[in-house]
Amino acid sequence: MTNDYPLDLSNFKFIGRRIQVSAPGKVILNGEHSVVYGKLALAASIDLRTKVEINEIDLRNKLVVQFDALRLSFQYDIQKINEVLLNHPLPLDSEDLLDRVDNFVKLTQPNLSPTETLAVKAFFYLLIGILGSSSIQLTSLLVTASTELNAGAGLGSSASFTVCLSAALLQLIKSKTPEGYFSIEGYKPITGELNLIEFNKQDLDWICQWSYRAEKIIHGTPSGVDNTVCTFGSVVEYRKGSLPKLIEATCSLKLLLINSNVPRETKKMVAKVAEYRRKYPKVLDHLLESMDEVSTTVIDKMSELSQLSGTNTDDIKKIHKSLAELFTINHNLLNSIGVGHKKLNDIVDILAEHGLSGKLTGGGGGGYAICLIPPKFDAVCLRQAVITLECHGFDVVETKLGVRGVTLDIFA
Numbered sequence: 001m002t003n004d005y006p007l008d009l010s011n012f013k014f015i016g017r018r019i020q021v022s023a024p025g026k027v028i029l030n031g032e033h034s035v036v037y038g039k040l041a042l043a044a045s046i047d048l049r050t051k052v053e054i055n056e057i058d059l060r061n062k063l064v065v066q067f068d069a070l071r072l073s074f075q076y077d078i079q080k081i082n083e084v085l086l087n088h089p090l091p092l093d094s095e096d097l098l099d100r101v102d103n104f105v106k107l108t109q110p111n112l113s114p115t116e117t118l119a120v121k122a123f124f125y126l127l128i129g130i131l132g133s134s135s136i137q138l139t140s141l142l143v144t145a146s147t148e149l150n151a152g153a154g155l156g157s158s159a160s161f162t163v164c165l166s167a168a169l170l171q172l173i174k175s176k177t178p179e180g181y182f183s184i185e186g187y188k189p190i191t192g193e194l195n196l197i198e199f200n201k202q203d204l205d206w207i208c209q210w211s212y213r214a215e216k217i218i219h220g221t222p223s224g225v226d227n228t229v230c231t232f233g234s235v236v237e238y239r240k241g242s243l244p245k246l247i248e249a250t251c252s253l254k255l256l257l258i259n260s261n262v263p264r265e266t267k268k269m270v271a272k273v274a275e276y277r278r279k280y281p282k283v284l285d286h287l288l289e290s291m292d293e294v295s296t297t298v299i300d301k302m303s304e305l306s307q308l309s310g311t312n313t314d315d316i317k318k319i320h321k322s323l324a325e326l327f328t329i330n331h332n333l334l335n336s337i338g339v340g341h342k343k344l345n346d347i348v349d350i351l352a353e354h355g356l357s358g359k360l361t362g363g364g365g366g367g368y369a370i371c372l373i374p375p376k377f378d379a380v381c382l383r384q385a386v387i388t389l390e391c392h393g394f395d396v397v398e399t400k401l402g403v404r405g406v407t408l409d410i411f412a
């Protein structure tokens with residue numbers, strides 16, 4: 001199969017449903033990697049989004065797909081997909097579905113790069129699992145994904161992508177089966193009034209669950225924090241197996257996102273920590289436990305911060321100093337478990353020279369670092385820090401935290 005990127009989208013005539021959804025990326029403020037082992041993490045959505053569109057098109061018997069972030073386009077005959085993947089539908093939680101998709105992608109697109117393969121597998125897994133759990137037939141579709149996030153850099157691009165795909169496919173089946181029932185046994189019916197204007201709590205729970213399953217393909221053993229934040233948005237206290245808790249206070253925090261421009265893959269970094277833990281279980285468990293303590297202390301400090309009024313300037317300063325120190329401790333702990341990088345340390349050093357504190361975020365080994373900007377921080381000094389970082393080849397953007405989760409932006 002050839003890569004036809006970029007497709008001339010004006011060649012397609014839209015004839016039926018038009019669905020566009022978007023979901024934010026995320027930053028982990030504290031607790032990356034330790035969260036995989038059941039420790040506490042604090043994460044927040046950011047103001048950079050992924051967008052997925054599904055359009056029914058006037059092109060007989062074709063599924064056309066384009067992923068801008070990977071500069072990848074491909075087309076399939078629907079008949080082939082039906083024969084191999086959909087004729088005997090399997091629910092999303094079936095191991096056999098994963099094997100079926102694996103073989104299908106290997107056979108039909110053997111020349112994809114490893115990153116492309118992961119994205120294409122996640123796509124087919126969701127498409128087949130979700131459509132296969134409903135009574136609707138696959139019709140000719142154009143599916144496009146684009147993003148403001150740098151993929152594979154620690155800002156949750158993969159979760160943002162799988163959340164959007166899950167949401168767009170859910171909207172498709174909701175709009176085509178107004179009775180709102182999945183047809184496969186074992187799937188609970190969507191109950192309550194059918195709402196085609198926005199996603200309700202029950203929809204969001206499905207989207208979150210499905211994207212978690214697809215994240216497993218891309219990540220290996222995801223903790224679930226990324227898909228939770230990308231689905232629900234906000235600032236979230238997250239521990240695997242417990243209900244996520246929203247934290248309001250941190251929404252006013254400002255953050256710099258600094259791209260080290262060093263490529264890496266989350267899956268490999270998570271595997272590296274697992275290997276360290278296998279070799280040195282006691283050492284690693286103590287380090288992971290310390291990360292848990294860091295997250296707990298940060299959450300306590302943020303809750304103290306939310307109780308102070310704007311006039312307690314000394315107390316506010318003191319808490320921000322503690323948050324900065326805890327960021328540094330967290331960064332050093334992440335270095336100790338093997339997910340640091342020299343460039344990330346350079347970023348943290350440059351920030352420190354300007355009176356700021358930073359840490360790596362997400363999978364590490366490259367990708368992004370983050371820096372909390374204390375309130376009333378000297379604007380000239382902040383500008384200087386940004387200029388110095390840029391002179392060293394790092395890209396810097398300021399972002400808002402705690403934005404909305406997945407949204408239905410167009411439905412026609």
Ligand SMILES: Nc1ncnc2c1ncn2[C@@H]1O[C@H](COP(=O)(O)OP(=O)(O)O)[C@@H](O)[C@H]1O
Pocket residue numbers: 050067068069070115116118119145146147150151152153154155156157158159161218219264265266267362363
């Ligand atoms: N917008 C997108 N379109 C297609 N695939 C994507 C997109 N965003 C992420 N991916 C997939 O997710 C992988 C990156 O995941 P990961 O290494 O976890 O990084 P991140 O920290 O950005 O989530 C990419 O290599 C690709 O396979």
Ligand SMILES: C[C@@](O)(CCOP(=O)(O)O)CC(=O)O
Pocket residue numbers: 028031032033034035036153154155156157158219221222223224225226266270361362363364
């Ligand atoms: C390392 C980890 O804690 C976060 C990964 O974040 P990202 O995919 O690199 O954005 C893994 C996880 O929580 O699943």
